[in-house]
Amino acid sequence: MSRSRQAPGAIAAHAQPRAAGGSRARVIIVGGGAIGSAIAYFLSLHGEDFEVTVIERDFTYRRASSALSASSIRQQFSSPVNIRMSQFGIEFFRSIGEILQVDGQAPEIGLVEPGYLYLASEVGAALLRRNHALQRAHEVAVALMTPHELQQHFPWLSTDGVLLGSLGLSGEGWYDGYSVLQAFRRKAVSQGVRYVQADATGFSRDATGRIAAVDIRIEGRHERRACEFAVAAGGPWVASIADWADIDLPVRARRRSVFSFSCPTRLAACPLVIDTTGIWFRPEGDRFICGFSPSAHQDPDEPPLDVDYPAFDDFIWPALAARVPAFEAIRMTGAWAGYYEMNTYDHNAVLGLHPGCGNLYFAAGFSGHGLQQTPAVGRGIAELIRDGHYRTLDLADLGFERLIEGRPLLEHNVI
Numbered sequence: 001m002s003r004s005r006q007a008p009g010a011i012a013a014h015a016q017p018r019a020a021g022g023s024r025a026r027v028i029i030v031g032g033g034a035i036g037s038a039i040a041y042f043l044s045l046h047g048e049d050f051e052v053t054v055i056e057r058d059f060t061y062r063r064a065s066s067a068l069s070a071s072s073i074r075q076q077f078s079s080p081v082n083i084r085m086s087q088f089g090i091e092f093f094r095s096i097g098e099i100l101q102v103d104g105q106a107p108e109i110g111l112v113e114p115g116y117l118y119l120a121s122e123v124g125a126a127l128l129r130r131n132h133a134l135q136r137a138h139e140v141a142v143a144l145m146t147p148h149e150l151q152q153h154f155p156w157l158s159t160d161g162v163l164l165g166s167l168g169l170s171g172e173g174w175y176d177g178y179s180v181l182q183a184f185r186r187k188a189v190s191q192g193v194r195y196v197q198a199d200a201t202g203f204s205r206d207a208t209g210r211i212a213a214v215d216i217r218i219e220g221r222h223e224r225r226a227c228e229f230a231v232a233a234g235g236p237w238v239a240s241i242a243d244w245a246d247i248d249l250p251v252r253a254r255r256r257s258v259f260s261f262s263c264p265t266r267l268a269a270c271p272l273v274i275d276t277t278g279i280w281f282r283p284e285g286d287r288f289i290c291g292f293s294p295s296a297h298q299d300p301d302e303p304p305l306d307v308d309y310p311a312f313d314d315f316i317w318p319a320l321a322a323r324v325p326a327f328e329a330i331r332m333t334g335a336w337a338g339y340y341e342m343n344t345y346d347h348n349a350v351l352g353l354h355p356g357c358g359n360l361y362f363a364a365g366f367s368g369h370g371l372q373q374t375p376a377v378g379r380g381i382a383e384l385i386r387d388g389h390y391r392t393l394d395l396a397d398l399g400f401e402r403l404i405e406g407r408p409l410l411e412h413n414v415i
Contacts, residue, residue, distance in 0.1 A: 032056030034066035036233035037184035038378025044191035068338025071177030073372035085376035092375035107183035113173035236339035253302040265326035346408035
């Protein structure tokens, strides 16, 4: 997974360089979405140590995954590290108004916690049980339900073809992702972080292979910004950033369409439902939104951000109506498309240093669950930069080593 020539142990004795004369170390973050802004925020808590600059090409965030996400959070994962990250994430989001307030103005992200409901047919029931055992071992509030129990709890739900359901009882729900992004950004700026609207175009490296500067294009001119640390947080386009350092990163932009629809019937206590077909839906105000993940042969790299409208009529609507009879009368009211930054290796984040470049940090490849992991990732990468290791939550399972050594950390609950 790497074109770098340095041995994996080359950065084992990771040192923390400082700028000349003992001044603050310069950190440049390429990518100012939710992940990049969270890293900037946590670094700026130590403003005496770091001078943080974020390079973001589009301050409107028109194509940013943070703005186009369905913005949900769950603890029903099949990997312990993902569970722990979301447990920290939900606690952070519950207190985000207090934590990220600026000049007495508290951000409001509209967090609600109706839970996730995974439905399994006979084919998927064994996996659901295994995941449930893992989740309970990590103190996730989740309940397995039989078809009869599901109908008692959700009378609007058809259980045809369902053998088992898994319902999150606490700590799962949704919120406004764009508000999360802006909250991190505003707080970071208030603590001294500088945001620069520019195109990052490459890295300049010193004789040891470390990143000495980030090259940018701003208002038609080229500049070189020196740094002691660089962070690649470019979302779906992060692989091109890795290329600048001769690193092969298996992250690709994959389009996901989200559809909004209305239904004349109210569904009481409706959670986010993941159907046996892979289609998901959840309430959004007085309406619903839904989506699905295409099959591998229909999921190309970085297609245009055009909504896959035929999928709604041909696949989604029939499946929705079969699962919720009231959805026979739905009407589509809108749609949009955004990119997942898909880690094609194992559908999990890639975090931290690459062994071939001792001061280039990655926060990439979240495969659809990055926004909910933003607080944990921001804190974790900031700890790595400041201390050289994780201090609060060990995210080492998500490091580059697994890619290099051929040890995939498979996440079975990818939506």
